[in-house]
Amino acid sequence: MTDALKRPPKKDPQKRTNSPTLPPYARSRKAIAFTLAAAEGRFALQVCAECEHVTYPAREVCPKCWSMELEWRDIPDGGKLISETTLRTSVNSYFRERMPWRIGTIQLDAGPTVLAHIHGDVGEFERVRMIARTDKSGQGVMLALPEKETPNMADDRQLRALTCNPKYRRALVTDGRTELGQRMVKALADAGATRIFVGIAEKWRPYEGSEALEAIPGVEIMPLDITDTISVNELAAEMGDKADILINTAEYVRPGSVMQRHGVTLARDEMETNYFGLMRLIQAFGPGMKARGADGDNSACAWVNLLSVYSLSNWPVYGTTSASQAAALSLSQCLRGEFAGSGVKVINVLFGPLEESWRQPLPPPKVTPQRLADTVIHALTQGIENVTLGPVAEDVVRRYKEDPFVLERELTQINQGM
Amino acid sequence: MVTAPASVPYERYSPEPAHWWLARVLSDLGKQSGLGADDVDGLCVSSFTLFPDTAAGLTQHFGLTPRWLDHVPTGGASGVITLRRAARAVQSGDASVVACISGDTNHVDSFRAMLTTFSRFSQDASYPYGSGGPNGSFSLMTSRYMDAYGVKREDFGKLCVAQRDNALKYPHAMMKKPLTLDEYMSARLIADPIVLYDCVMPCAGAEAYLVMREEDARAQNLPYAHILSTVERHNSYPDDPVQIRGGWALDKDEFWSMAGISPGDVDLLQTYDDYPVISAMQMEDLGFCEKGSVSEFIQSNTFTYDGTFPHNTSGGQLSVGQAGAAGGFLGLVEAIRQLTGGAEQNAVPDAQYAAVSGFGIINFDRGLCSGAAILGRT
Ligand SMILES: [Zn+2]
Numbered sequence: 001m002t003d004a005l006k007r008p009p010k011k012d013p014q015k016r017t018n019s020p021t022l023p024p025y026a027r028s029r030k031a032i033a034f035t036l037a038a039a040e041g042r043f044a045l046q047v048c049a050e051c052e053h054v055t056y057p058a059r060e061v062c063p064k065c066w067s068m069e070l071e072w073r074d075i076p077d078g079g080k081l082i083s084e085t086t087l088r089t090s091v092n093s094y095f096r097e098r099m100p101w102r103i104g105t106i107q108l109d110a111g112p113t114v115l116a117h118i119h120g121d122v123g124e125f126e127r128v129r130m131i132a133r134t135d136k137s138g139q140g141v142m143l144a145l146p147e148k149e150t151p152n153m154a155d156d157r158q159l160r161a162l163t164c165n166p167k168y169r170r171a172l173v174t175d176g177r178t179e180l181g182q183r184m185v186k187a188l189a190d191a192g193a194t195r196i197f198v199g200i201a202e203k204w205r206p207y208e209g210s211e212a213l214e215a216i217p218g219v220e221i222m223p224l225d226i227t228d229t230i231s232v233n234e235l236a237a238e239m240g241d242k243a244d245i246l247i248n249t250a251e252y253v254r255p256g257s258v259m260q261r262h263g264v265t266l267a268r269d270e271m272e273t274n275y276f277g278l279m280r281l282i283q284a285f286g287p288g289m290k291a292r293g294a295d296g297d298n299s300a301c302a303w304v305n306l307l308s309v310y311s312l313s314n315w316p317v318y319g320t321t322s323a324s325q326a327a328a329l330s331l332s333q334c335l336r337g338e339f340a341g342s343g344v345k346v347i348n349v350l351f352g353p354l355e356e357s358w359r360q361p362l363p364p365p366k367v368t369p370q371r372l373a374d375t376v377i378h379a380l381t382q383g384i385e386n387v388t389l390g391p392v393a394e395d396v397v398r399r400y401k402e403d404p405f406v407l408e409r410e411l412t413q414i415n416q417g418m
Numbered sequence: 419m420v421t422a423p424a425s426v427p428y429e430r431y432s433p434e435p436a437h438w439w440l441a442r443v444l445s446d447l448g449k450q451s452g453l454g455a456d457d458v459d460g461l462c463v464s465s466f467t468l469f470p471d472t473a474a475g476l477t478q479h480f481g482l483t484p485r486w487l488d489h490v491p492t493g494g495a496s497g498v499i500t501l502r503r504a505a506r507a508v509q510s511g512d513a514s515v516v517a518c519i520s521g522d523t524n525h526v527d528s529f530r531a532m533l534t535t536f537s538r539f540s541q542d543a544s545y546p547y548g549s550g551g552p553n554g555s556f557s558l559m560t561s562r563y564m565d566a567y568g569v570k571r572e573d574f575g576k577l578c579v580a581q582r583d584n585a586l587k588y589p590h591a592m593m594k595k596p597l598t599l600d601e602y603m604s605a606r607l608i609a610d611p612i613v614l615y616d617c618v619m620p621c622a623g624a625e626a627y628l629v630m631r632e633e634d635a636r637a638q639n640l641p642y643a644h645i646l647s648t649v650e651r652h653n654s655y656p657d658d659p660v661q662i663r664g665g666w667a668l669d670k671d672e673f674w675s676m677a678g679i680s681p682g683d684v685d686l687l688q689t690y691d692d693y694p695v696i697s698a699m700q701m702e703d704l705g706f707c708e709k710g711s712v713s714e715f716i717q718s719n720t721f722t723y724d725g726t727f728p729h730n731t732s733g734g735q736l737s738v739g740q741a742g743a744a745g746g747f748l749g750l751v752e753a754i755r756q757l758t759g760g761a762e763q764n765a766v767p768d769a770q771y772a773a774v775s776g777f778g779i780i781n782f783d784r785g786l787c788s789g790a791a792i793l794g795r796t
Contacts, residue, residue, distance in 0.1 A: 024534060024546045031542040057543035057782055063656075083565075083660050085550075085557035085609045091530040092549035101548045105558050105660050105783065113659040115547050115558075115783060141546050 002120055005155040007168050007194065008297045020294035020343045021094040025137035030058035033072045038132035038140030041384035043077045045110065046070040056112040077130045078109040081122055081144060094136065102158065106130065106144050116142040117158050121150040133162040133383045136293070136343040138336075154381060163383035164245060164302035164345055167192035172243045174199045174226055174281065175250035177207045179356065180306075180369035184249055187373040189216045191381065194298075197239055199224025199250075201231075226250050226277035236284035241292070243285050247304040247376060250277055253358040257319035267320045274324040278305070278331055286338065293343030302345050304376055305332045309350045309393035312400050313407050347379050352392025365391045419632045420501065420793065421642040422451040423754040427590045428623035428739045432523050436467040437479065439521035439741075443624035444480060447517060451628055451640055460486035460513030460629075462504050464496035464520040464743040466532060486513035493778030494690045495650065496520060496743050497625075497750035498789035502648040504629035514630060521624025522742025529620045532742075539782035550609050552692060553617060555780050557609035560695040562660040564611065567709075571611060573716040574694035575602035577729070578615050578736055580721035581691070585733025587723065587764035592619060592739035615736070618692050623741030625751045632796075641758035643793045646771075647677035650789035658784075664696075664777060665788030666703035674705065677792040681705045684792070685769040686728040686756055688749030690777040691735050696785070700775045704790060723764040731756060731764050750774045750791070757795045770795050 027035065030046075037044035046055050048062035049069035061068055084104030090096045102118040106128060114130075122128055128144035135141045143162060146153070154165055171188050175181045176198035188196050195218050200207070203223050214221060222239065225231040226248075252273035254266055261267065289300035310318060311325035329348070336346040351372055353362040367390040379387045388397045399407045424446040426439060440463065448454055461484045463473035471479075473489035486507045490496045497520070504516035533551045535541065548554055563569060579599050585591035597615060605613035628640075635642040649672060651665025666673070674680060687706065689697040698712045706727075707715035719727040732738055732752040735745045753772035755761045775790040 024541070024549060026534065026541050028538050028542050034542075057539045083558040083562040085554060085561060085612075086607075087548040087550040087554055087557075087609045088607050089553065089609070090549045091533055091551055095548050095550075103547045103550070103554060103558075105562070107659050113783070115544050115554075117547060135546070137546075139546065 001150060002152040002156045004152045005160075005167060005297060017292060018294045018296075020136065020341065021097060022137045022341055022343075023094045023135050023139075023141075024092060025139050025341075027139055028058060030060065031140070034058060034132065035134060035138070035140035037072060037074075038134050039385040041131075041133070041382055042074050043130050043132045044072045044074050045112065047073045047075065054108075054111040056114055075108070075110040079106040079128050079130055079144065081105070081118065081124070081126055081128055082107050082113070084118060084124065098157070098161075104144065114142055116144045119143060119145045119153070119159055120156045121146045121153060134345065134385060135162055138340055138345075164347070164380045165191075166245060166377065166380055168194055169244040169298050169301065170195040170197070170242045171245040171247060172197045172199065172239070172285070174224060174246070174248045176200050176213055176221070178249065178369070179209070180354070180372060181249040182209045182213050183369045183373040184247055184376060185213060185219060186216055187377045189218055191377050193245070194218055195220060195242065197222050197243070199226070199235065201225035226280055227272040229280050232280040232284045236288070240285050240288045243289055244292075244298050244300050245302045245304070245380065246281065246285055246289065247306075248278060248281060249306060251306065252324070253308075253318065253321050255318055255358070255361070257316045261320060267324070270321055270324040271327065274321070275327040275331065278328050282331070282335055286335065289344050290339060290342040300344050302347050302380055303335065303339070304347045304349065304379070306349050306351065306372065306376070307332070309352055309388070309396045312350065312396060313404060313411055315411050345383065345385050347376070347385050347387065349375060349379065349387045349389055350393050350397060352390035352396070419635050419642040420505075420627055420629050420645055420754055421635050421640045421758065422447055422628040423751040423758070423760055424450055424626045425590055425751055426521070426624040428592055428621045428741050430524070430592065430619070430621050430739075431526055432622035433525065434523055434622070436465050436521055436523045437471070437476070439523055439622060439624040440465065440468070440476065440519050441480065443519055443521055443626040444517065447519070447626045447628065452638060453515060453628070455481045458482060458515050458517045459484050460504060460507055460516030462488040462490060462500045462516055462518045464490045464492070464500055464746065465522055466493070466742045467522045467528060484513065486516065492746070492776070492787040492789075493743055494692065494746040494785070495776035495778040495787035495789045496746035497748070498648060498774055498776040498791045499650050499787070500747075501629065501645065501750060501791055502650060502789065505645050505648070508629055508631060514634060516629040517626065518629060519624065519626040520744045520747040522622065522744055524620050524622040524742070537779075537781045540780070543782055552780055553609040553612060555783055556693040556695060557612045559661050559784070560616075560693065561611055563662045563695050563699070566662050567712065569698060569713045571603065572599070573698065573713050574616060575599050576716055577694045577697055577721060578602055580725065581730045581734045582737045583722045584731050584764055585737030588732040588738065591733045591737050592621060593733065593737040612693065616693050618735045618740035618745070621739035621741050623739065623744050625741070625744045625747035627747075627751055627754055641760070643754055643757040643795060646679070646792040646794050647673055648789065648791040649673045650787070652788075653786050654788065661784035662699070663709070664699055664703050664785065666700060666775060666790055667709070669790070670703065670705045673790055673792070679771060679792065684771050684773045686731055686753065686766045686772045688730055688753050688772065688774045689734075690746065690749065690775060691730055692740060692745065694736070696777055697730070700777065704773065704775060723766050728766045731761070731766060746776050746778055749776070753793055757793055
């Protein structure tokens, strides 16, 4: 049974913050597809399109029939631990700091045997459930979990190294005025976050749900307007060293294509929040989080962006908003590059039409703010970096993966709502 | 025929590159045999740390103009496989005198550096899991092997202790302190169930020998040994979930019939011993005992140079040290010494036949290359 995680003590300001050490990051080009699947929380291996042989490690050719057609497919995640060891020395500093470390050989139901990290509750020769996740280096690795849920299972340190669990962590939610922001705060509190800083612009202006929000345990209302550089910097100066998780719930959404607008005023407002707002947050909070990626049980661990799925490909009905979201998506990719090697994950949730006033005319199916908040918590506790939410988003992402240029044609042909 | 065993004393760390160690052993080979660059027309090299050079670059460096050249990348199996290749070259007339040299350096950080870039499969699928290197892979093999065949830690301990006893009689061994079974049993865990004394110490060093025709060795007045049989095999039993047998099991019938002797005729065995589990596996898979009975076999024999089953008579890598690819030459060079009157304090009395086996390249989860040879005294 896993020991329950204890609340980390208050930090001694005299003490040096540990520099992040990293597990090995070098991978072959073929293995990057495994990392992508891990970032999406999928357990995928190469399967031969001609003979169905499942192969591992990543190869260029099927070792059974020499076909070059090896496809990455989701495969059954069951298996059995057939041999294990506890490493007590390592040549790598990241692991050396974390010894002892448990690894083992898993015979997968799908065929191959693999080497994996082993959750502490997996017993000798027991059946396991495999997950693939990105590690602190941002590369995909496998972990074998007990087949059934165990007490305090999420607190296992080898699992927690792969996740961004809010338990005993501190979070910043950038906009608490909306239903989405408020549901996010509640979900974080329920997931065990100890302090939740909630940004509210123009605090004197009343808003719906304020009393319930302030009553949530651990909530601290902070003045924050992400369209204002000074406001963002002031907040970062005050609590930036306590942002273990940052969830950017601020968004600016208006219907309309380019020709339906007059001038650039609205588009500028969209960019102020969706693009420059994100940029201000990154500049103010990014360096501090990056430096705290190895800061114990409440290290900085995740930056969450909530993006419309039309950030992938423009939907002219929300044409200029899509453009600002595309800019934000691009910036999030830059952030992922800047956080690489820090141990902080960039989690992007791509969602379909949200149940809120500015998207009111859109037909169902829609995503409720509660669903979106729950999805973010799931991504954090599971350590998943790329999330797609809702039937519309899933459909768009599937088509995007098949061919982004065909998707562009589909979204811009006659009768797409224009 | 095989002759002129040469071993350069090992060092824990060396600032010199692999080139220096290979040069040093070549120089020793020349002194010992009386042969020089004009006499050697074949060269075979095995080394992990020679980058950016290969055997080709060494010909110019060493002033050789060989008509036959090879670079054998099979690590712990390189001694036997080099012997096999060189003997075929001499047999077919492609070369007359082949210098087989192996050596590696060990800088302060070079073991870690070698592990990080050892192979694509290990980079993708084993190194990211704790970076235990061979300790991790072999602990998984050891634990599975112990479960499958009822082998006990005491059995491995007995092999390690006997090797240390042998090493005390071999001047070049790095480990010079005696080891007791109690010390072995209570040693610090490295990767369960592997303990400190199951692991080799990486170091710098070099080993070498010459392959030539019998009449050439006689003309040069060099003591030599015959090659009776060799086999090699790669990626054997790929579908075994964890490696508990090696390529020898596939090749053993051919191996013994080629040699024309049986396992009982062998006077000494040199196994590749980066961990004792692999020595035990070689004893079984080469037919010295039935598969699954190695525990009994170990309990009913003694393994020192003067024991009932002399094994790794110089102390093996476990006590001499592991000088990279030269670890794959150590047992072969020791066997040649034993059969040509070169062994001193640790000489096996009246040794007629020596078996040597090799095992190498933990590419992902198992060793891929295996080989074995029988040498006979003339
Ligand atoms: Zn195939």
